[in-house]
Amino acid sequence: MTSIAIGAGSCVVLLILLLIGVPVAIALGLISVVGIIILRGVTPAYDIAATLPYDFADHWSLAAVPMFLLMGSVVHNSGLTASLFAAARAWCSQLPGGLAIATNFASAGFAAASGSSMATAAAMGRIAIPEMLRAGYDPRLATAVVAASGTLGSLIPPSILIVIYGWMTEQPIGKLLIAGIVPGVLTAIVYALMISGRVILQPEIAPSVPAKANWRERWLLLLDVWPLPVLIMGVIGSIYSGLATVTEAAALGALLSMAIAGFKHKLTLRTVLNSAKDAVEGTAVIFLIAIGAILFTRFLAMAGLPAFLAIQVEQWAVEPWILLIGFVVTYIVLGAFLDPMGIMLITVPVFTPIFLILGFDLIWIGILVIKLLEIGLITPPVGLNAFVIKGVVGDEIGLEDIFKGLAWFVAAELLILLLLILFPQIILFVPNSLM
Amino acid sequence: MMDSLFDKASRFIASAGAILAGGAALLMMLHICTDVAFKYLGLNPIPATMEITTAYYMVPITFLPLISIQRCRKHVVVELLIGNLSGRKRRITEINALLATAAYCFFLAVGGVTEALDATARNEFRYVGYFDLSVWQSRWFVPAGIGGMALVALGQAIREIRAPSGESSREQ
Secondary structure, three states: OOHHHHHHHHHHHHHHHHHOOOOHHHHHHHHHHHHHHHHHOHHHHHHHHHHHHHHHHOOOHHHHHHHHHHHHHHHHHOOOOOOHHHHHHHHHOOOOOHHHHHHHHHHHHHHHHHOOHHHHHHHHHHHHHHHHHHOOOOHHHHHHHHHHHHHHHHOOOOOHHHHHHHHHHOOOHHHHHHHOHHHHHHHHHHHHHHHHHHHHHOHHHOOOOOOOOOHHHHHHHHHHOOHHHHHHHHHHHHHHOOOOOHHHHHHHHHHHHHHHHHHOOOOOHHHHHHHHHHHHHHHHHHHHHHHHHHHHHHHHHHHOHHHHHHHHHHHHOOOHHHHHHHHHHHHHHHHOOOOHHHHHHHHHHHHHHHHHHHOOOHHHHHHHHHHHHHHHOOOOOOOHHHHHHHHHHHHHOOHHHHHHHHHHHHHHHHHHHHHHHHOOHHHHHHHHHHO | OHHHHHHHHHHHHHHHHHHHHHHHHHHHHHHHHHHHHHHHOOOOOOOOHHHHHHHHHHHHHHHOOHHHHHHOOOOOOOOOOHHHOOHHHHHHHHHHHHHHHHHHHHHHHHHHHHHHHHHHHOOOEEEOOOOEEEOHHHHOHHHHHHHHHHHHHHHHHHHHHHOOOOOOOOOO
16 A cells, blocks of 8 residues: 555545544544554654654744633633623614624624634624514524624634644744734625625514614713723734734733723633633643644655645646635535634645645635635534534524524625635735735 | 542542643743833843743643543534434444543653653753753653543543443533
């Protein structure tokens, strides 16, 4: 059996292990260790296993991950975003589908601060879905808007997925984080336009809600959400201005979140300890998958699979756009079954040599990858955010209805994806002009 | 009796690991922020911030919470097929997953012990400009976290195997 065949066969075995419930991190690591033993023997496998975990953790730029997670946990646990929905509601309730649009923008803000798509869906789902249902909104729209807008946290900085992608591909993480802003905001705007358009055509899915707040109250509510822009601008501003590296900005963001929570009398010792526990557990889960993925990458490199694929692509002289379509389809299919971090860690090392041969900009590709991972969070059968919403609403609304409602958002996502592919400047203009 | 002892021991080491890692995260935040503040206040930055951060904060943050994660089975798992399984079939998949976890982590932990013993024997350090920063101690966080995770996974697998048919020993 050739090494290429062993590499390709291991991908099939990996899929089987994942489907029979072996944790992603363990399946990746185990298949790699066994694969390296088959290819090179026990000693090389042992040497890699002995040194790799420490060498991986002993990394300065990755320190941004626990710090961003700590910031998000503090924001979430101290309830700093509690007034976000009230403010968005006051400002958007006059628009067609105003409550859904308010939920969309509030979720975008919450996701940006918490950095977690699932935490956003869970938190906003509890606040916004009951309110929309009370107002007579179609349950499919009410649940889908929360599930979809929660995914924006993957693009709007700070994003853990972007930090890990930057580290894997050796691209500047600060530039990548800045590159995610326009596509993230564009997605929120397209969602809002899509919701409004649907409600104009089908007014029954979102009855109009009388405006409760006058202009003075609206401005007061807007003032109450100041921690969020301060926090996000503090992090982005310190990276963009060159005052701090990404890791330093992440640590400053974590401290700033605690300072703001303290200022608002929402910081307790329990909040700090729970946030630290959540942050380190989240980090350990992500990093264990990453260690498995690096082992898998080393194994595939030993098998010669990525180089083989890159050479085939070069020899066949495949049109770049055909490959790009293949890449999009691969991510959408994988996104329907696997979690975003796992997909990224498995696929990026395999695809990167091909992208380099084709001369693609890895910043542009990185944002496309994150966008595709966002789509995976809302597509059946394993759209994680849909499951989170199902957990929030209980038996009241079926999973099938949530996915039906999400079909509109998936269509909007595909439109945005097309725009980002056809016009790379949407992604690249801001980072290239600023940094 | 054995189950109760396993519960108490795993809870204790899981909590200890999570507390140490959480403390490391908070210290890392304060350390980096102080270093940045010193830089802009015209003071000397804290020596070896990068090396201390990576060796003494990042390594425990990465490995020590693994025991708690394994104890509560918080790993990322694809639920597509196993989510619909019930009873015996579900238990068999869980036992497989736990044994795979124990085997993989045991392999990494043994490698980690070898590296840690080697680093300890040669008193591993990093030259950081002003002084030699001893880092061999941080090597031990790897086998401590991954080895603890292997033991907890093994204990959970044994409990699953011994549990009465149709029941799961999964801790809530």
